[in-house]
Amino acid sequence: MSSTLEDTSTLRQRQAQFTKELHGEDIGAKSGFAAFISKNKSAQKEAVAKYLKHWDGKTDQEAEKRRLEDYNEGTHSYYNVVTDFYEYGWGSSFHFCRFYKGENFYAAVARHELYLAYKSNIQEGDLVLDVGCGVGGPAREIARFTGAHVIGLNNNDYQVAKANWNAKKYRLEDQLEFVKGDFMQMEFQDATFDKVYAIEATCHAPKLEGVYSEIYRVLKPGGTFAVYEWVMTDKYDESNPEHRRIAYEIEVGDGIPKMFTADVARNALKSVGFEVQLADDLADNNDEIPWYYPLTGDWKYIQTLSDLATFFRTSYFGRKFTTFMVWLMELVGIAPKGSTQVTNALEEAAVGLVAGGRAKLFTPMMLFVATKPQKKK
Numbered sequence: 001m002s003s004t005l006e007d008t009s010t011l012r013q014r015q016a017q018f019t020k021e022l023h024g025e026d027i028g029a030k031s032g033f034a035a036f037i038s039k040n041k042s043a044q045k046e047a048v049a050k051y052l053k054h055w056d057g058k059t060d061q062e063a064e065k066r067r068l069e070d071y072n073e074g075t076h077s078y079y080n081v082v083t084d085f086y087e088y089g090w091g092s093s094f095h096f097c098r099f100y101k102g103e104n105f106y107a108a109v110a111r112h113e114l115y116l117a118y119k120s121n122i123q124e125g126d127l128v129l130d131v132g133c134g135v136g137g138p139a140r141e142i143a144r145f146t147g148a149h150v151i152g153l154n155n156n157d158y159q160v161a162k163a164n165w166n167a168k169k170y171r172l173e174d175q176l177e178f179v180k181g182d183f184m185q186m187e188f189q190d191a192t193f194d195k196v197y198a199i200e201a202t203c204h205a206p207k208l209e210g211v212y213s214e215i216y217r218v219l220k221p222g223g224t225f226a227v228y229e230w231v232m233t234d235k236y237d238e239s240n241p242e243h244r245r246i247a248y249e250i251e252v253g254d255g256i257p258k259m260f261t262a263d264v265a266r267n268a269l270k271s272v273g274f275e276v277q278l279a280d281d282l283a284d285n286n287d288e289i290p291w292y293y294p295l296t297g298d299w300k301y302i303q304t305l306s307d308l309a310t311f312f313r314t315s316y317f318g319r320k321f322t323t324f325m326v327w328l329m330e331l332v333g334i335a336p337k338g339s340t341q342v343t344n345a346l347e348e349a350a351v352g353l354v355a356g357g358r359a360k361l362f363t364p365m366m367l368f369v370a371t372k373p374q375k376k377k
């Protein structure tokens with residue numbers, strides 16, 4: 001066994017062991033706040049420290065290099081500490097979407113997923129890979145709608161366990177399977193999948209060529225890969241301190257080692273062999289309701305009464321309320337140490353995402369549809 005492989009398996013075992021210590025054995029039964037307050041307190045302290053170790057306010061090259069090198073542990077720790085908050089505030093699909101007039105929040109989220117399935121041309125009976133699958137919300141929706149078999153890949157053990165638990169709960173275990181793995185070094189055979197998709201996940205890669213080349217390898221010739229990529233737009237200027245501050249807020253609060261631009265992503269797809277069929281920034285349109293509205297305090301955009309609770313949790317005041325409650329719970333020892341640091345980081349994420357969205361410096365929905373040629377060029 002090569003030393004890289006040994007390192008990978010040691011890391012894997014350690015992460016799995018740590019997940020048990022932190023979240024306990026009965027993962028799935030609890031979610032959101034209930035799961036959050038039942039964490040092992042000392043493990044949670046360690047998880048927060050691991051996540052914040054690299055995001056210490058430093059934006060110099062050296063700090064960036066460290067974040068890129070430690071991408072696996074960095075994101076693993078990030079999702080260990082934010083998953084319960086995400087579920088509490090956003091549901092079981094961890095991504096943004098466009099909002100149409102009269103459509104409620106969860107319908108809009110589902111439509112965004114199905115649009116990607118449509119663009120990837122997923123058909124009944126296809127074997128599909130979901131790269132960076134979260135707790136399985138999108139895979140459930142896409143499997144139900146298309147009749148495809150979806151395998152979700154994720155390097156966070158807690159999320160993998162939750163996704164499998166949910167698949168059983170919704171009686172979709174015949175169509176869904178969630179596995180632990182790093183998308184930079186996948187364990188699937190070459191040419192395994194008919195289609196591959198990724199939703200707001202590949203931005204966690206230290207280098208886009210790394211994850212895209214793995215996707216290319218495991219996709220069958222003629223197969224399609226569709227992705228909602230998180231990128232900085234062509235308005236972004238890395239040498240502008242204000243732009244860099246916004247990008248850093250997004251990086252720190254969202255556990256991303258480095259935000260890349262849309263051009264970097266498109267070139268990376270091409271350089272690994274893909275033919276890019278479509279590159280469309282879905283945020284760059286005249287939608288009446290902006291994609292980032294739940295993170296603002298703009299009540300006017302709420303479409304249905306059923307959105308009130310979600311909007312309260314995601315809006316500025318709702319977030320301040322959550323942070324206060326978490327601080328109080330931490331003070332009296334109900335919540336694990338470091339929890340307030342996590343909500344503060346999420347606050348930074350929200351501020352950076354809205355600022356980036358408003359200035360059109362950032363998009364969470366750069367849609368690329370790319371195909372793997374039938375024959376090698």
Ligand SMILES: CC(C)=CCC[C@@H](C)[C@H]1CC[C@H]2C3=C(CC[C@]12C)[C@@]1(C)CC[C@H](O)C[C@@H]1CC3
Pocket residue numbers: 085086088089090093094095096200201203230254255313314318319322323343346347349350
């Ligand atoms: C990290 C990546 C690549 C994608 C995740 C996108 C979104 C689902 C999240 C980005 C910022 C998150 C925040 C929350 C939910 C999930 C996000 C919108 C909260 C609203 C969850 C509840 C907390 O109290 C506040 C959070 C603010 C940020």
Ligand SMILES: C[S@@+](CC[C@H](N)C(=O)[O-])C[C@H]1O[C@@H](n2cnc3c(N)ncnc32)[C@H](O)[C@@H]1O
Pocket residue numbers: 072075079092093094095131132133134135136137138153154155156159181182183184198199200201202204205
């Ligand atoms: C923002 S979440 C999106 C999840 C899912 N696509 C959704 O829309 O609900 C990003 C996901 O990418 C996963 N991820 C990040 N880095 C990864 C890596 N190196 N290998 C596999 N999965 C990774 C995270 O664990 C998380 O599940």
